[in-house]
Amino acid sequence: WDAxxxxxxxxxxxxxxxxxxEFAAQDAxxxxxxxxxxxxxxxxxxxRSTTDELFCITxxxxxxxxxxxxxxxxxxxxxAADCLHSTMRFLADEKSSIDAKAxxxxxxxxxSRESTQSKSQISRDRSVRALVETTSNHVENFELxxxxxxxxxxLSVDDTSFDLSLVGHVxxxxxGAFGANPDDPDLNAYICGFVCNxxxxxxxxxxxxxxxxxxxxxxxxCASSNPRYGRAFALVASQFxxxxxxxxxxxxxxxxxxNLCDSNVEVxxxxxxxxxxxxxxxxNTRNMVFEQGGLSTATATLxxxxxxxxxxxxxxxxxxxxxxxxxxxxxxxxxxxxxxLQGMQRFPNLTKTACIAIRNSMLMTIPGFQSVxxxxxxxxxCG
Numbered sequence: 410w411d412a413x414x415x416x417x418x419x420x421x422x423x424x425x426x427x428x429x430x431e432f433a434a435q436d437a438x439x440x441x442x443x444x445x446x447x448x449x450x451x452x453x454x455x456x457r458s459t460t461d462e463l464f465c466i467t468x469x470x471x472x473x474x475x476x477x478x479x480x481x482x483x484x485x486x487x488x489a490a491d492c493l494h495s496t497m498r499f500l501a502d503e504k505s506s507i508d509a510k511a512x513x514x515x516x517x518x519x520x521s522r523e524s525t526q527s528k529s530q531i532s533r534d535r536s537v538r539a540l541v542e543t544t545s546n547h548v549e550n551f552e553l554x555x556x557x558x559x560x561x562x563x564l565s566v567d568d569t570s571f572d573l574s575l576v577g578h579v580x581x582x583x584x585g586a587f588g589a590n591p592d593d594p595d596l597n598a599y600i601c602g603f604v605c606n607x608x609x610x611x612x613x614x615x616x617x618x619x620x621x622x623x624x625x626x627x628x629x630x631c632a633s634s635n636p637r638y639g640r641a642f643a644l645v646a647s648q649f650x651x652x653x654x655x656x657x658x659x660x661x662x663x664x665x666x667x668n669l670c671d672s673n674v675e676v677x678x679x680x681x682x683x684x685x686x687x688x689x690x691x692x693n694t695r696n697m698v699f700e701q702g703g704l705s706t707a708t709a710t711l712x713x714x715x716x717x718x719x720x721x722x723x724x725x726x727x728x729x730x731x732x733x734x735x736x737x738x739x740x741x742x743x744x745x746x747x748x749x750l751q752g753m754q755r756f757p758n759l760t761k762t763a764c765i766a767i768r769n770s771m772l773m774t775i776p777g778f779q780s781v782x783x784x785x786x787x788x789x790x791c792g
Contacts, residue, residue: 412463415453419466422446426473438477447474447487454492461509464499468516475519489520490527496520500536507543507553514540514556521563528563532570537561541578548585551593557582558599565606576607576617583619587626597626601641608641608648620645643683662687662694669706674716681707681722688729695730704730704741708748717756724752724762728769741770 425437450471453459459467471489478486489496499505500513517536521528531537537560544550544557561579565571583600590596604623623641642661665687668680684703688695704727711723727749731741746767753763 412458412460416460416463416466419450419453419463419470423466423470423473426470426477435477435481438474439481442474442478442485442487447471447489450474451489451491455495459495461499461506465506465508465512468496468512472512472515472519475516479519479522488523489516490523493517493520493527493530497531497534497536501534501539503539507547507550510540510543511550511553511556514553514560518556518560518563521560525567528567529570531560532564532567532572537564538572538575541575541582544582545578548582549589551586551590551596554582554586554590555593555596555599558586558596558603562599562602562606565603568606568610571606573607573610579603580617580619583622587619587622591625597638601626601638605641605644608644618645640679640683643686659691659694659697662691662698663701666698666701666703666706669710674714674719677710677714678716678719678722681710681719681726685722685726685729688726689732699730704745708742708745711748711752712744714752715755717758720752720756721759721762724749724759724766727766731766731769745770 422441426434426441450467453467454464454471471492474487475489496513496516499509500517505513517531521531540557541561544553547553558579561575583603586596587600600619601623604618604620607618623638623645626638626641662684665680665684668676669684671677671680684698688698688703707723707726707730711720711727714720714723727745749763749766753760
């Protein structure tokens with residue numbers, strides 16, 4: 410009866426934080442954290458008498474508390490590290506239900522974010538392989554798939570402990586799940602995060618990475634609002650350009666170029682950095698961006714941005730655009746040097762990057778700087 414009572418109590422509390430009224434839900438969660446509910450959840454999960462059903466609702470509750478606390482600066486940060494081993498035990502147990510494994514995967518993902526040590530402990534435990542293998546056999550269960558991808562995208566951040574032999578299984582999960590759920594933003598973000606992490610690992614086998622899935626994700630309507638998509642596509646293009654279709658790369662570059670005018674500076678900065686990588690990896694893409702007025706767009710952005718990160722990314726894009734392999738001289742926008750100087754004056758930390766952009770432009774343009782507005786160039790560089 411104790412387990413039944415705990416289940417009902419947790420069910421009621423879970424519904425309190427699931428209000429349609431966002432402010433009421435946040436207030437309820439904040440009070441739960443302050444009253445010590447995370448510690449109670451830890452104890453319930455650790456108890457040997459905890460049933461599958463009670464584990465599911467308790468781990469979902471604890472995940473909600475951890476998620477809220479991570480984004481709320483006014484709330485103390487609870488920990489779920491105490492129930493780490495018990496949660497892994499549920500995932501490794503063949504008798505655990507699919508729902509328990511799905512809830513446990515989500516909770517482990519949040520725990521893994523607490524520290525590098527937690528990531529390492531989870532990655533090295535047999536429960537992760539058991540979860541991935543189970544998910545491979547149940548790709549139709551979207552909750553299980555999404556939470557598994559949440560976990561592996563978090564664990565793969567630490568390439569010193571993540572088991573690379575799982576990548577092939579994860580690829581199968583991704584390809585099966587994406588085909589049935591191509592527009593889910595959370596799943597797509599986890600896929601892109603995982604691919605970014607694994608692509609950065611020396612010796613990663615490109616054949617077992619879902620390259621084409623990333624290309625398709627970047628063509629979805631929601632791609633413009635999530636900077637992670639562009640970063641993933643650009644990283645794949647940089648690491649393994651031979652596996653990307655040229656037309657796909659060109660289409661993605663067109664979208665990233667349009668994103669430079671987005672109202673969200675994070676989207677602008679990410680798109681600009683991604684575009685610089687694509688331009689550097691493909692002469693065809695560089696020509697397209699140049700012909701579409703990429704330098705003019707970059708210059709206009711540089712002259713008004715208040716973000717140092719954005720300014721740095723724009724300067725790198727300018728350098729990438731003018732450094733062509735075709736040995737042909739380029740005509741740069743009349744105000745480009747002026748824009749670079751303005752950016753350098755607003756952000757002194759970018760002086761070296763700005764000078765590199767100016768140097769590259771001088772080497773690759775016609776006829777030198779004779780037809781370009783260079784007012785203040787000598788004074789700025791010598792001052």
